[in-house]
Amino acid sequence: MVSIDADFPAQRRTVATAPFSLSRGDRRVLWAGLAALLAVRLLAMFWLPFIDTTEARYAEIARKMVESGDWITPQFAYGVPFWGKPPLHTWLSALGMQAFGVGPFGARVFILACAGAVLGLIHTWVRRNAGADQALLAIVVLASSALFFGASAFVMTDMVMVLGTVLSMVAFHTALTGTGGRVFWRRMFFVGLAIGLLAKGPVATIITLIPLALWLPLAGRWRDLSALRWRSGLVITALLTLPWYIAAEIKTPGFLHYFLIGEHFQRFVVSGWQGDLYGSGHARPKGIIWLYAAAMFLPWTFFAAALLPRIHALRATLAADATGWHSYLALSVAAPLILFSPAANILPAYSLPAMPAAAVLLVSLWAGSRGAPGHWARRAALVSVAGVAGLFVMLTLISHISPQILHLKTERDLVAAARQHDPGMAFTYWGNRSFSAEFYTAGKVVFTTDPGQIDALADNGIRDALVVSENDTAELATLAASKFLPLGRFGRRILFIEEAKK
Template structure:
């Protein structure tokens, strides 16, 4: 392996290792990560591997269970922690990196004659250091597994079209099953759309048919995925109607769709997905476009070379890169993570347009570009680690409440629905309390047990009442935490009784907040 290949390999391993380390550093911040992590924790705790549960008695019909299965298994193996929750996404990302490497190796070499391994490493490094590629590698989310499924499907087909081993033909159908269990029928669209357009444009139906074991392969896909769909519908009837019709049709064609049972619909201007593609592929997408503009004739020559290979297979790479943006162009209810399945193919295209130097070392701009997102991500993570109160996370507040519970058996309650991060970090023990009920107990002195009460900072009336008689023991970006204890006989004569409601004992005013 040449020195440039060694440098690329070293950079790639360093980026992946750094992302893995950051996965253990940051707390879960509401809403996506702790929501999915809490559902995985419940799955691991209850042993219910069929239905992910959104809350007690509320099944989660929004996504299939593959990501929850992997996270729950990780919790069982390594304990419940941020690292264990994020590890499956990191492993899925490593799988995508490996697929990008293999795809680039099997494509025809560039005009400068670089080795296949070098080009494979170069493409893999580009993907690993895109903005969304780097972020998704250590985030509790379902999109990583959808991207793994679509990448495995399309990469397998392209490699087979290039004469790769028959095993890749079977991996095509395993990729479909992975996507069906990760995010549902969307994988059929994101993988099927570029294949259909490519076969239609170049009349490649016959090579497409002969490259894959269609009958046995589809049977394998159904065998791997269909049983869960059947069991899920039998266990919680109504799942298929909500998931297939609601999540896959109404979500994208009905602006501000109100049928979402687990969140709120988004309504962005049509075409926003293309802006997301640019942002998600930073810095490489813009660098590749700038390279084409700066060296117009060379860029055109490279594109012609890419698009003129056997079976026009590189056009399929282009279509795979653009398929998510094309599909979601007219959708308003979108997130930037929706372009993730296209990024592996964007990286392969960028690797052909941004060919590294043929010398013994990578040029400095190339190294700088590959380090930009990892360095920015590391710096941002370090800042958040030092100042976790800047995030919408309840980790520190729950830790304080746990200390109070150890000292006074106080139960953690929120004046409103507890955020998902509170539910996760309290292992499901965080509860809610009605504000009027709390006020009545304070006024009548009828509190039966100590409470660690998290009061929203927007609840000014209640905060004012509590702060007249006690200071919060902790606070974060959204809540202030108060320790409230029932009055006992030995506190009845306390000298600060004039600052307490009748028959009720509060935390002393001079007590220091717990850290």
């Protein structure tokens, strides 16, 4: 077997940061912490219900893909194309459902695999540049940060996109600095671009290119840029992405205009954008992405704050960095935050692409300014990892037993309760659409605000369940009283079931 490092001289493989050494006991504790985090996340994959709207929506789109067999156009509703995002994350969830059954585990398992691939890439990269101990600590920090841990098996686009941006980030630095095989990693850079384009679209490419455009002149490495072989590399990206984009436009004309202009321009610059076909704009103060990032990096934000009093040591560490390691990491953290600072419609999850580089940067700066973690730092880190895992276990157990306690918007228990009375129960919801209701009823649900449809339920020959919000109960009480029996309250909804058909 030929090593992918074989075409680089050994003297170019340099340690980017100060020596860093953990005891054997510390390593065992860290690996045990990672195992505990994985166990907790697997538990949550089975027990945590799909919650409206984001995860339930994407899970239902994937379920419709499996049901319809249409792998080109994701469907928002039956026959209605979902143009909001490319389909890579939907493909992964649909493949999981085909392999493991239509349910939460199948929908989430390949998203978790993407998170595992991100951790593997970060560990490999940091180990080559800063040693195995820093690599281990970096992936523990990343895996236990609030947003990464939560998103690691969450059915949405972001983790799949981050796999692409991290692959390109690692591949670019590895190919240009000589810490890995030039041919392999320069190709992986363009594969990473393709993953991002199929997971999120052009925004992933912009997030990838911003730190490169800033770091190359800063590091004085413009001449090395040609090492990526852009012509052949872009051919790789095009071959992996264009077939679907072209097929999607041919199958549903108008996709490219909506996706490229609406989703990538108007969504971010128009506050409360009204052109969203699949939801509503999230108007937020501009620049709030930085606060989101600080909150989403918890509990490790406190460790970053603990470095601030050692500003002189930090300056010395940065001044001694001849490789540009820290500047590359800092720009990779800042890129998505800079991009979304002027955005009017953002969510906390938009800070996820910053998290991998932030974990590596924190560990590296800590090593340079404070050395290996001391007694208090080890204790604090252990408490942080245990706290994240414990809190998630508690929330998962509560959501499994009674999601109403947490005010989670999920129809899992309501649908299950109705089906205990009749497995073939037909569901009618009065009011707004619920994606979790669609998922848990396998699409066999009607949403209406027409009283005439409620009147017709008694004559349709099947047993019906009527679901109304607590605010609408008084309005429908008279209409439902003669035909339905109240079964109970599930969160903010009341379930009525029809008496068994004779």
